[in-house]
Amino acid sequence: MPPVDETTGQLADLFLQVGRQIRVRSSTELAPVGLTHAQSRALRIVARAEGPMRMTDIADALGIVPRAATTVIDALEEAGLVTRGADSNDRRAIVVSMTGKGRRLRERLSQARLRAAEAVFAPLSPADQRQLLQLLRSIGGECAPQRGNT
């Protein structure tokens, strides 16, 4: 086998590297708010929903397993940013809603998020960033963890 084009292989390594940077920067910026990156992501998802959101949908939106979503929402609920309530249509389900405190945090949160992302992606021009975003979108949605498949 001739030395295959290494592009694909290298991508994975660089992703881990950049991903670590994001986590580091985010935790720095989010520390004053008291949230982790994953938690802030979840809060945004609930905030963007029009009404209360079911756990399953939150997990799907985050691309994680329901069990993992439980952990994240637990943290947000303990911080008083969301509340769990019953779903009137399906008594198995639980719906998550923003509290006033959660809503009031949104502005600070999105600023912190922006500062963290800017710190990491500053080396790229705005045009490059848009391009990168587009490339990532092509692959970002795929491969949610097991939800009903094998």
Added chain:
Amino acid sequence: MPPVDETTGQLADLFLQVGRQIRVRSSTELAPVGLTHAQSRALRIVARAEGPMRMTDIADALGIVPRAATTVIDALEEAGLVTRGADSNDRRAIVVSMTGKGRRLRERLSQARLRAAEAVFAPLSPADQRQLLQLLRSIGGECAPQRGNT
């Protein structure tokens, strides 16, 4: 503040998402080899070096803190893929070398690595992948964790 361009902010989220995919796929492909993604990365780094490699240099190359490198190398050593030895120049230092077993594993490893990366990045054309790689390179090298700086 008008609704700022969301590009930068979205990038961070997508990175986490894709990063998770990489970990999932890699662990699937690497399981038969018995290594995790981080471990296989470290093995590649040692393998690519011309001679034995010092722990500090390994940590730097991986972009992680020395303590984290210790953990990774421990796993590789337990698996018999590398060995630790003394550095003749500096008796504080420790050098890591490939074993025969480690060298023999390289081929299988790079194939597994390639399969994992291909699974994730398949939605992108080769040209897009090269472009993505170039964008990532601009940011990948920065911000190694604390090594002598602030």
Added chain:
DNA sequence: TATTGTTATACTCTATAACTATA
């Protein structure tokens, strides 16, 4: 029988802090 969310548990990756032995 399938789905919703949970309790219980574990694993990967990485960090900080304190220590040992050199330099």
Added chain:
DNA sequence: TATAGTTATAGAGTATAACAATA
């Protein structure tokens, strides 16, 4: 005093498995 690597500990993020309540 500074550096190389370690032991000890912790935390973020996520997974699998087994179970309860409901559909």
